[in-house]
Amino acid sequence: MKYEFPVTLNTNPKEKPSPVGLPFGKYFTDHMFVMDYNQEEGWHNGRIVPYAPIQLDPAAIVLHYGQEMFEGLKAYKTPEGRVQLFRPHMNAKRTNNTNDRLCIPQIDEELYVDAIKALVEVDQDWIPEGEGTALYIRPFIFGDEPYLGVRQSMTYKFMIILSPVGPYFVNGLQPTKMYVEDVYVRAVKGGTGEAKCGGNYAAALKAQEIAHEKGYEQILWLDGIEQKYIEEIGAANAFFVIGDEVVTSELNGSILPGITRNSIIALCKEKGYKVSERKISIDELVDAYHAGQLKEMFASGTAAIVSPVGQLEYKGEKMVINNFEIGPVAKEMYDTIYGIQTGKIEDFMNWTVPVADEDEE
Numbered sequence: 001m002k003y004e005f006p007v008t009l010n011t012n013p014k015e016k017p018s019p020v021g022l023p024f025g026k027y028f029t030d031h032m033f034v035m036d037y038n039q040e041e042g043w044h045n046g047r048i049v050p051y052a053p054i055q056l057d058p059a060a061i062v063l064h065y066g067q068e069m070f071e072g073l074k075a076y077k078t079p080e081g082r083v084q085l086f087r088p089h090m091n092a093k094r095t096n097n098t099n100d101r102l103c104i105p106q107i108d109e110e111l112y113v114d115a116i117k118a119l120v121e122v123d124q125d126w127i128p129e130g131e132g133t134a135l136y137i138r139p140f141i142f143g144d145e146p147y148l149g150v151r152q153s154m155t156y157k158f159m160i161i162l163s164p165v166g167p168y169f170v171n172g173l174q175p176t177k178m179y180v181e182d183v184y185v186r187a188v189k190g191g192t193g194e195a196k197c198g199g200n201y202a203a204a205l206k207a208q209e210i211a212h213e214k215g216y217e218q219i220l221w222l223d224g225i226e227q228k229y230i231e232e233i234g235a236a237n238a239f240f241v242i243g244d245e246v247v248t249s250e251l252n253g254s255i256l257p258g259i260t261r262n263s264i265i266a267l268c269k270e271k272g273y274k275v276s277e278r279k280i281s282i283d284e285l286v287d288a289y290h291a292g293q294l295k296e297m298f299a300s301g302t303a304a305i306v307s308p309v310g311q312l313e314y315k316g317e318k319m320v321i322n323n324f325e326i327g328p329v330a331k332e333m334y335d336t337i338y339g340i341q342t343g344k345i346e347d348f349m350n351w352t353v354p355v356a357d358e359d360e361e
């Protein structure tokens with residue numbers, strides 16, 4: 001590694017949760033990474049310290065104007081005991097794209113990945129073992145300058161925390177029910193839809209709450225202008241199998257460019273599927289459903305990798321997809337990606353990155 005960080009070990013380590021029935025995002029490891037930014041020194045003082053609550057001035061800009069971004073990726077342990085990450089440089093790159101949109105200073109992508117590696121190495125005993133488990137990594141950056149005025153913060157914190165997780169959905173690869181939202185919108189072109197920032201999620205809570213009350217796990221968002229074209233799902237991108245075509249919405253400025261999305265497109269190409277990124281209208285989807293051509297639908301994201309959709313409701317019509325069962329493309333994508341991530345399948349796409357330098361192993 002090019003960058004190294006001082007480590008203050010936690011002298012009071014926690015008991016690790018059981019890997020059986022492990023919930024998502026509830027337990028945190030013994031250490032965290034913290035780095036500061038100010039204008040004189042830039043990003044500096046990167047360090048690994050015991051996991052603990054942080055002190056924040058009540059006037060911190062993030063608390064009032066939401067200048068915050070986050071990322072999500074996972075670490076896995078292979079059967080041989082190698083600890084590895086999945087395409088972390090893509091998270092580093094996406095961080096800088098988000099930072100640019102939110103006027104947060106750019107961060108050296110090598111430093112970013114090295115900080116993740118260093119923290120995961122310290123807490124590697126927290127990587128759970130068991131089907132569907134992983135160590136979830138949450139890097140985030142926020143403006144912490146105490147100032148009540150609408151402008152970007154002059155100081156920032158870059159932090160990384162880790163959480164041992166089980167499958168994102170309690171029922172694993174059980175298909176979910178999805179509600180096509182036609183009142184609220186998530187993002188518009190020119191807004192922050194393609195940035196990974198907390199504000200996007202706060203803005204989506206209301207629609208999510210209403211969908212939950214109706215018995216739906218997730219929302220399928222339509223475009224913010226005509227509410228005509230498919231955008232994406234809650235915290236995931238949307239894939240469909242229409243006839244023999246695997247299709248996902250093209251990146252249009254308001255859709256988050258998922259790394260899992262990118263990986264599925266690449267894998268589909270590699271495996272010889274007909275795969276397209278294009279506009280998909282909700283009407284096309286409903287027509288395909290009536291014609292018996294809507295074979296599969298699934299969500300893609302780091303948390304669940306692939307999550308099949310068994311039912312879609314749009315304007316009162318309930319459409320059941322693939323008999324409420326996981327379809328062959330979703331299953332193949334899940335098995336291949338999770339297999340590569342956990343080292344159970346050879347990494348023929350060259351996507352995994354070891355946490356320890358190869359010559360140190």
Ligand SMILES: *Cc1c(COP(=O)(O)O)cnc(C)c1O
Binds near residue numbers: 072236258261
């Ligand atoms: C994080 C996220 C995704 C999925 O991205 P991955 O890199 O695949 O985890 C999709 N949509 C939104 C809105 C997201 O925040």
